[in-house]
Amino acid sequence: MDNDMISKKDLLALTGISYGQLYRWKRVGLIPEDWFIRKATYTGQETFFPREKVLARLEKILQLKDGASLQALADVFSPSPDNTSLTIEQACAKCAVSPAVFEVFASYLDVPMERDTPLGFDTLLFVRLLEQLLKEVDVDEGRALYTLFRTQYKAFQNKPCELIVLRKLGVCIGLFVRTPFEAVFEEDARVVVRIDVTAECEALKLLLL
Structure with a gap:
């Protein structure tokens, strides 16, 4: 697999987050839908992510999640403007x-x-x-x-x-x-x-x- 991509299995192992956390953060908009890329492998269909983007995003989420709500973080990662x-x-x-x-x-x-x-x-x-x-x-x-x-x-x-x-x-x-x-x-x-x-x-x- 391209070194620019990382599988879901490897991502969870590397970051220590759970399957549930990953998909909960997806649902609230912390991780963009188009970063979840389905690809065929010798074991069947697997989900991959753009390596650098997703690792950087997860690092920020893990740093900030205890000090801000998930909705506040979703607003941060949205490209829409803020009302500040x-x-x-x-x-x-x-x-x-x-x-x-x-x-x-x-x-x-x-x-x-x-x-x-x-x-x-x-x-x-x-x-x-x-x-x-x-x-x-x-x-x-x-x-x-x-x-x-x-x-x-x-x-x-x-x-x-x-x-x-x-x-x-x-x-x-x-x-x-x-x-x-x-x-x-x-x-x-x-x-x-x-x-x-x-x-x-x-x-x-x-x-x-």
Whole structure:
């Protein structure tokens, strides 16, 4: 069997969880339905999982399950947005984003942003993305990417997606893509940033638990 996959039997043995736990977590949405992959083997039909994804997910569940309800954890692992609202000061403390990035983000807005300005989940998510983007793009390019995020992200936010930034002849091009994603580009175009937005969404929800 492909090393990228792990059988249900091996998964249960490796993690120490029970069959009942596995399927209970599936029912409440902690483990996606499409990770349960039925394959024919010499012993008949068996269930397999994408190894890295499921092991990482189960590790997080086991770490968090005693401190949060299963429904709260299901909300964390859902790609849907959260209803959380934080001020900039709270966000700097909880979301591991530097005040300098909020200053850059504030320059993209038409209204002033104070330390006690409430920020919704999508805004907090973009600021986390911007922290990574500014390592490879300039402030004006970040502004264009904010426009992309503001106008197009809602069409992608309920599905696994990535934010990809290409550069060709010095020009920055941003795009959202649904995952899994594979593509080839022209020789003089290169990927300068590739961010798993679903993973960032999940990480932000974990910080806000």
